[in-house]
Each structure stands twice: as structure tokens, then as C-alpha cells.
Amino acid sequence: MFPEQLKGLVNILRICLIIAILAGLAAGALTFTKVQEIIVTTRADRDMWKGKDEKEVADHNKTKKTLKDTQATLATTQKNLEQTKGELASAKTEVAGLTKDKTDLTAKLEKTTADRDEAQQKLERWRGLPEPDQIRQVIADLEKTRKAEQALIGENKLLAAKVIQWQDRWDGFFHGDQDVPLPVGLRGKIVAVDPKFNFVVINIGENQGAKQRGVMMVDKDGKLLGKVRITSVTKDECVANILPDWTRGEIMEGDEVLY
8 A cells, every 4th residue: 555655645746836937937928928028128128228219319419519509690790780889889979969069059050140140230220320419409499308307306305305295284174193004924125215304115015915004114124114104095006104203213215124
């Protein structure tokens, strides 16, 4: 029995060995198939990356060439720009010179035109002048007119003084010594003084708010010189009597009056 059992065991071992060999062969075949697939895939990936590298190298070379061409174009453009700037500066200088010349010529033309007009006016005046005898007669007539004017001015002053006196008497009779209120802040200046008849002319009138019987102070540099009472008023001027009781100094043309 023992040899038969041993023989059966050997057969079993053989079968197991054959199964193991077959399994190994199957595994090897499977592994070879997978390895072959990996090799094929790797070759395809290699070819793909090789193509990409070659394309990138070609693109890089193309970019380098484009960059070189661009740099050359930029250098040319910069050169042209510098040349244009120089030409522009020259043009500006030339325009400035032409503008100055135009201004000078315009000024000279205006002066020449003014001189011409003045000369023509003088010529016309000379042409219109009378003969020497006529000129002497005109001068004599002017002198007579001037004297007559001075006489009229003197008479007007006397008449004005009398009018002021009568006006003052009239106002005193009807209004007494009552002062008429004036607008607050009313100011003016004395434009004429008559020390003989003791009155002044002030450059304010009805348009500024001056009224008859209004009393105003006379001021000079903050110092009170006296007071005046308005006796007659026109649109832009008035006449006022100097009040003797309030006189503190000499009242002159240019002194301020205020209320």
C-alpha cells in the first residue's frame, strides 16, 4: 500500500507542478501583454511630447525672429522719432520768430498809422487856420470874452451869496433852528470854499440824500473842524453855510463832511 500511496502523491505533485507552470505561463503572458501595452503607450506619449517639444522649439525660434524684427523696427521708429522731435523744435523756434516779427510789424504799423492820422489832423488844423490879422482879432475877442466871463462869475458869486442869505433867512423864519435829519452814514467832500461869504459847496445832493437845513460835521484826519448847515440842494451838489459857533479850524477844499 505504501508504494501506491507514494505513487499517488507523486502524481498529485506533478499535477500541482503542471498547474503552477501553466499559471506561471499565463501570468507571464498577461504580464507581457500589459508590458507591451505600456511600451506602446509610452512610445505614443514619447512621440507626442517629442512633437510638442519640436513645436515649442519652432515657436520659440519664430518668436525670437519676431522679437528681433520688432526690435529693429523699434530702433528705426525711435530714430525717426528723434529726428521728428528735432524738426518740431526747429519749427517751433521758427514759428516763435515769425510771431515776434508779426507782433513787431503790427506795432510799427499801428504807430505809423497813428502818426499818419495825427499828421493829417495837424495838416487839417493848419489848413483851417485864419490869416494872422484874423488870429489877432480872435485873440482879442477871446480876451474880451474871458474878462466878461470873469465878471459874470463874480456877479454869480454875489448873487449866490445873496440867495443863500435870503434862503437862510426864509428857512429861519419858517423853520427856526430845527435841523432836518439826513440819511445815516451820508458822506461827501468839500469841492469849493468861499471864506468871504462863509459857505462851502459839497459834492452830494438830492440823489445822495442831502436835504435843506441838514447839519453835517466837517472832518479832517479824524479831527472835527466844524459844522455846516445845508441851504440849497441840486441833484448831485449842495451849498452849506459854515456855522461860526462850531468852527474849530480852517475849512478847506478836500475836507470830508459826514452825518
